[in-house]
Amino acid sequence: MTLAEFWFVLVGFLFSGYFLLEGFDFGVGTLLPVLGRRDDVDRRVMINTIGPVWDMNETWLIVAGASLFAAFPYWYATLFSGFYLPLLLILAALILRGVAFEYRGKVDDPAWRQRWDVAIVVGSALPALLWGVAFANIVRGVPIDADGNFTGTLFTLLNPYGLLGGLAVVALCCTYGAIFVALKTTGDIRTEARVLAGKIGIAAVVLGATFLVWTMLVHGGWLVWVLGLLTASIASGTVVGRTGRYKAFPIAGTAVAAIGLLLLSRLEPDTGTPKRLA
Numbered sequence: 001m002t003l004a005e006f007w008f009v010l011v012g013f014l015f016s017g018y019f020l021l022e023g024f025d026f027g028v029g030t031l032l033p034v035l036g037r038r039d040d041v042d043r044r045v046m047i048n049t050i051g052p053v054w055d056m057n058e059t060w061l062i063v064a065g066a067s068l069f070a071a072f073p074y075w076y077a078t079l080f081s082g083f084y085l086p087l088l089l090i091l092a093a094l095i096l097r098g099v100a101f102e103y104r105g106k107v108d109d110p111a112w113r114q115r116w117d118v119a120i121v122v123g124s125a126l127p128a129l130l131w132g133v134a135f136a137n138i139v140r141g142v143p144i145d146a147d148g149n150f151t152g153t154l155f156t157l158l159n160p161y162g163l164l165g166g167l168a169v170v171a172l173c174c175t176y177g178a179i180f181v182a183l184k185t186t187g188d189i190r191t192e193a194r195v196l197a198g199k200i201g202i203a204a205v206v207l208g209a210t211f212l213v214w215t216m217l218v219h220g221g222w223l224v225w226v227l228g229l230l231t232a233s234i235a236s237g238t239v240v241g242r243t244g245r246y247k248a249f250p251i252a253g254t255a256v257a258a259i260g261l262l263l264l265s266r267l268e269p270d271t272g273t274p275k276r277l278a
Contacts, residue, residue: 028124046189079146088102090130097120128169136161143156168211
């Protein structure tokens with residue numbers, strides 16, 4: 001293993017850890033108006049499930065970005081300049097969500113809490129969608145010139161393949177979030193979370209399978225098919241995980257899906273052979 005390959009594995013591990021741990025945060029926040037529709041007590045319970053860990057989970061993103069800058073500055077520069085607007089929106093959404101968690105309970109007023117609840121939902125769903133779009137476009141490939149400058153626009157990234165990847169990530173995060181709520185709560189909200197996890201899980205499997213099939217058909221190569229089938233078989237455990245009997249399945253599904261995307265980004269289209277790391 002070369003030094004470049006070692007750093008690629010390390011960066012992949014850090015990004016996978018971020019999506020693995022932040023995934024249920026995004027899911028819980030996105031499902032706030034669904035599972036917490038009855039009263040503020042349910043919404044407060046949902047927020048409390050992620051309250052001790054959400055800020056720590058985001059540390060993985062900071063370390064991953066710093067490692068990417070240190071190991072692959074050319075890749076970092078091209079990525080962050082080409083995806084400048086989506087990444088800026090992700091950063092703004094994460095800041096908005098963090099502020100909402102802290103300020104939601106500062107004033108005893110339903111209208112005040114409702115406004116911050118909207119901020120939590122937007123700050124959770126938008127990053128999940130845009131991260132899915134971004135990584136799908138990394139797998140698909142983006143137009144850059146000889147100097148490594150991105151030559152497209154925001155609408156270049158919002159292509160059908162990228163949007164499908166974004167929707168698949170949102171559905172997977174919502175499934176993961178519903179399962180997490182079911183594991184961390186009791187009573188009616190736990191029962192509703194289990195039922196909802198099964199329904200959203202079906203959508204996540206359909207969207208994820210469609211995305212994987214599209215990816216495998218575009219890239220070709222036996223390695224792509226092996227990786228895609230392995231990812232699909234393990235990620236489909238998110239639906240089984242709604243029962244609570246196999247708690248590791250949703251976690252494994254999220255991790256494998258993230259690692260699969262990262263590995264697919266290293267493969268050349270059509271041939272499915274690994275790209276050379278500079």
